[in-house]
Amino acid sequence: MDMDVVVIGGGVAGLWLLDALHRKGYRCVLLEAHQLGSGQTVASQGILHGGMKYTLSNLIDPGAKAVAQMPLIWRDCLAGKGQPDLSQTKLRADFCHLWRTGSARSRFGMTGARMVLRVKPTEIPKADWPQALSGLHGQVYNLPEQVIDTASFIANLAALHKDRLLKIDADNGLTFERNTSGNVSTIKLTHNDQSLTLAPKQVVLTAGKGNATLRRMLGLDEQTMQIRPLHMVMVKGNLPTLNGHCTDFSQTRITVTSAIANDGQTVWTVGGQVSEDGVKMAPEELVKHAKSEVLAVVPNVDLSNALWSTYRVDRAELKTSSGRRPEGVTLMCDGNVITAWPTKLVLAPQLADDVIKQIAMQPTGEPVCIDNWPRPDVALPPWELVESWMELD
Incomplete structure (x- = not known):
């Protein structure tokens, strides 16, 4: 099945990117190995930082400049006045x-x-x-x-794109094939007795910590992440x-x-x-x-x-020489594979814009219809996973 873009990783970065790609007419799907938002997104506190915490020690910290515009974008989306429509996201x-x-x-x-x-x-x-x-x-x-309920945010975006979300077995049901120029030519998925082959023009890795494993599977340097x-x-x-x-x-x-x-x-x-x-x-x-x-x-x-x-x-x-936080969104391009890290939850809109600029290809405009394939669930917040709480004197 031909695809313009295959996104791998269903946290804030991947889902926001999927939405932006779909709205621009790209034929796209998102692959998730676990639960949507598992890892960093649902575990985050959900604060849409405007740069305050980055200005306390350095008034010209580029990190503060990178996030300065973002809360206003989110505010419009949460009010249903921007895209994506996040009006179903619970605001804490x-x-x-x-x-x-x-x-x-x-x-x-x-x-x-x-x-x-x-x-x-x-x-x-x-x-x-x-x-x-x-x-x-x-x-x-x-x-x-603003402070958002991150699980409801993930559920909000997932509901907009349920036909474009595919659950995968990253250990035993995911195979990449690369052509002689090193580009990914096909992605083969298996689930029980089912199989699906995707032929993407572009692959974007937005799996957070999982990007290192995916890069290793693709034969790319995995030591580029910190x-x-x-x-x-x-x-x-x-x-x-x-x-x-x-x-x-x-x-x-x-x-x-x-x-x-x-x-x-x-x-x-x-x-x-x-x-x-x-x-x-x-x-x-x-x-x-x-x-x-x-x-x-x-x-x-x-x-x-x-x-x-x-x-x-x-x-x-993305790894920095100092080991400190990168200044903003970071992308790595290897052939038709883009590895992306938003650095902060609030920077997801910027990541989507940067990736689409990097892709630089015309969308096909064809809809995606993949039936009878498992869909990923939304991750639970950390406090719902606690088996035994501690009491202090």
Whole structure:
């Protein structure tokens, strides 16, 4: 079956790209080996960053410039005014709160962030502070960074393209054939007693950490990718809603987002510096550290009956000489194979634009119809996968 583009990897990057390709008339499908959004997307906190966290230590950080335009694009899509139509995506919060520790260094970092951001934080009166921050001394700001339910976002995009999504067995049911010039000529899929052969003009890898394995299968250098791990913390209980960042000069001390679990309890996901420091910690050690940090920056919250857990997630990116985060979207081109990493969830629209510019071929405009092939499900959020929660004294 002839294809203009085959996308491999069904997270935010792959699904946004699939939507953009389809709207431009490309004959395209997306292949997913696990669940849509598994890996990084559904595990992310869902904050549509506008660059604040990248301005705290360096006012001309290119990372801040790269994301500055993105929240406005997402906002239109979430309101049903842009493409893709994300009006069915659940919005956890329309903005984040931003607060700081009492240090002079922290005040300097906050001032810098307000100077450089396109969407600037504004101070809010104490009467409007969220309940969780009522015990603070200092200022609380409103930062127009929306927070999305990442699983519902994935489900929203998947529903728009269910006929173009194919579940694959990457270990035993995926074979690439390359022609004499090194381009991918066919992709052979097998599932039970079924088989399907795709003949793509272009292949795009958007599988995050899985890009390394796919590149190895294609005979390409897999050492072009770096992994930056995080160890995230989850707190569940009778907690107030809180979405935001506590900054301490050049770092985000903690980032908290709130969701409602299937059992009706509130779950806080805690990231920021806590999740960086936690990489080398065991879960028990990390939750004790995280509790101490949360109580230090959210002093009035009651954690006495809270339940705790952690999960690890790897941020997959193009390798940099410093090992630090790339400045923005990164693409690698090898014949008719593009390997793509968005670097941040919010940069998915930019990745789609960059890939389509790189493809530079006319779309065929022919619809795709593949019946009787398994379709991938949407991944569950991390707190629905916990088998045993921890209690702390």
